[in-house]
Amino acid sequence: MKKNILILTCLILSNLSIGQKSENGLKLISDYSSDNPEISDILDFEEIQYLKLKFIGKELSDKSYKLTVKEIWDGKIVRDTTVFDSKNLGLAQFEKVNDTILRLKVISKLTHKNKLRMTFKFPRFSITKEYDAIESHDYSLRNIPDENNFAIKYNEKFYLLAYILPYEREDGSKSWCEVGTSGKEIEKWGEKFGIKHYLLFEMLIE
Template sequence: MKKILIIGLILTSSFSFSQEKEASEIKMISDYGSDNSEIRDILQIEGIEYMKLSFIGKELVDKGFHLSVKEIWNGEIKSEGTITNSKKIPVDQFQKINDTIFNMKVISKLTNDNKLRMTFKYPQFSTTREFEAIKTNDYSLRNVAEAGSIDINYNETFYLLAYILPYENDGAKYYCAVESSGDNIENLGKEFGIEHYLIFEMKFE
């Protein structure tokens, strides 16, 4: 009887831990560009980045979200700021997520006056920001969280996106280190001599 009781306790504890872990995690699905080939051609010729993100979690309902950005020049963080903090929006219906799925879109491009213009579209509203940039067509918007090296949990800030320049080696340009950088993403500028990039962090709370 004692052995059966001990096994039962172990199984119960494992089941409870599994449920708790599942509830605390958020899954993310991302999609790039458009399913329409003609629209993809237009996006490419115009240099427009178009990314769709879906976050899925049982406890997303009634959560707020906070999206922030760090601007890194020559390996140093020069500025930090908030893109969107839903809890501080004066309109009550925009302050919290009302579903177990949260969708957002990111649309961006380098303007003619060398600024990175980015629009963040949420289910009920959108916001647009501009950031100083250098004159080059090499900027690329990367989904840092997609690589799987970053966990997305409630009440924890995680790296979401990076708008970055490539690093050069033997005359070739590379972006691949961004996806696999994990928590080291803020040091990529120093490590690879990248002049400028943006890091976007997010939190569901």
């Protein structure tokens, strides 16, 4: 019974819209899953994670943006790579934000080849990446600023997303929220919670 309660506690967040604001006026609003209940049911059935992010700020216009990912196995960072860098996309019209709002959709799932396939969709382009994973359907995409009330700032890297496995207790219960809300030492989650693998995404807006 305890296991079911823990899973429910984490899934309640799936249809919430959450906002987070930093000291310098950069705001992040998150929408989980879909407003359409039938589409939401299909996403859940297909184990597709769908997250909509909206950055809002008066100074956002004319900024570049970059997303990087750390692949962490057995508590160690084995790769730190760039997912995308707007300045290096090869198209001048995509190098800078041309508005006070930057929208990003993240669609992801575990493939039958034990890969985490992730598509990052912006209004005018999208990028799809695949990352090695273990054979587990327990992966969960977490919004780090929302879960930990972290400030997001211009010109400084900030943790944006984590694609995690749950903390497994001795009684067999699992908790994703206990991991996702555990504070700033995110790169040590593997060691602290005994997590075999997770992805940690950082963003820079400058």
